[in-house]
Amino acid sequence: MSSTTDPDMRPDSFRLAMLLNDTRYRSYTFQFIALILLILGLGYLISNLLDNLARAGLNISWAFLGEPSGYDINQRPIEYTSQSTHARASIVGAINTLIVAVLACVSATILGVLAGVLRLSNNWIVSKLMSIYVEAFRNVPVLIWILIIFLAMSNALPQPRAFRGEDATSSMWFDAVAFTNRGIYIPSFTNGAGSLLFWIVILASIVGVFWYRSYAKKVLYATGRMLPTALPSLGILIIPGLLAYFILGRPVGLEYPELSGFNFKGGIHLRLSLIALWFALAIYTGAFIAENVRAGIQAVSKGQTEAAGALGLRPGRIMNLVILPQALRVIIPPLISQYLNITKNSSLAIAVGYMDITGTLGGITLNQTGRAIEAILLLMLFYLIVSLSISAVMNVYNNRMKLQER
Secondary structure (H helix, E strand, O other), X not given: OOOOOOHHHOOOOOOOOHHXXXXXXXXXXXXHHHHHHHHHXXXXXXXXXXXXXXXXXXXXXXXXXXXXXXXXXXXXXXXXXXXXXXXXXXXXXXXHHHHHHHHHHXXXXXXXXXXXXXXXXXXXXXXXXXXXXXXXXXXXXXXHHHHHHHHHHHHHOOOHHHHOXXXXXXXXXXXXXXXXXXXXXXXXXXXXXXXXXXXXXXXXXXXXXXXXXXXXXXXXXXXXXOOOOHHHHHHHHHHHHHHHHHHOOOOEEEEOOEEEOXXXXXXXXXXXXXXXXXXXXXXXXXXXXXXXXHHHXXXXXXXXXXXXXXXXXXHHHHHHHHHHHHHHHHHHHHHHHHHHHHHHHHHHHHHHOOXXXXXXXXXXXXXXXXXXXXXXXXXXXXXXXXHHHHHHHHHHHHHHHOOOOO
């Protein structure tokens, strides 16, 4: 029997013409051509920009970041003075942006989940109230809500002098919290010897709570046995902290705000600009998240609820253990977009004088140095990195929640 192969049955050898004629390679050819054209187009634009800047005597330079900024920032999470560099001013603004973004994301998630669940409540009044909230807030621009909350708090809250004297017209809550038209003053922690170990214990306790609740859920799914979660979680959270507090000799204390002169001193000062921006972003975005949650819950088959009820589960546990875990597969993808919207909408902070990175690097620094291109590029890079980081983290969580095929 001959071992030679019929030439007609041999696969065709690769030829250049196949890049256009063969469907196996044609799409890659067009994609490569498009990529080359895109690179050439961007190269031309960048070259043209650099040539025009050179003719105007404006070369790209980052030296301005090392120059003294010459301006103050009202919200300073780290040490900063007017003699600090523009780079440090930009870092302060970036931290301020991240603070309000994190606070708003957490608050909007809690509010959105509650509103989304309550919109499906059998109670007519509760359902309609949540519907009014959703329709009212998501159909009005967030900038307007920022201004409304800021102006309402500025006019409704008392001045610090109203807390002075025996006949004061205002008083602090529990002698610890003061609400004024300059902001809210709350106690702050003071750290002593052994405070680092104490906070490590607190962090470990929080991690322990999440571990125990995850373990209880695994036991429930594996055996059907329901472990108590409320009291054990409270014990894991409180008992180690109390023991560490007394064993280490009370390493952590509280500094309370006190009226001194024309304003309060001590504690933590939450400025009205921060509160207005935080509340507006949370309430506005929470309305969109509520609709995502409602859609996710309604995407779960009603038979799931009926089956869980037939097993004797209470409505609250049905929602937590059966409905929401399945609804998350629908909720998480649009939720990522809402988190990105919160981060980008925080750039409206300048409307109420909150000094975020748009107000520092993209505002005062840009105007003082005249380095518009450099400042805008850095600003774009910051938002790009933050947005991609949020997307990466949430996509990892989304992959964990998706259906696992056997």
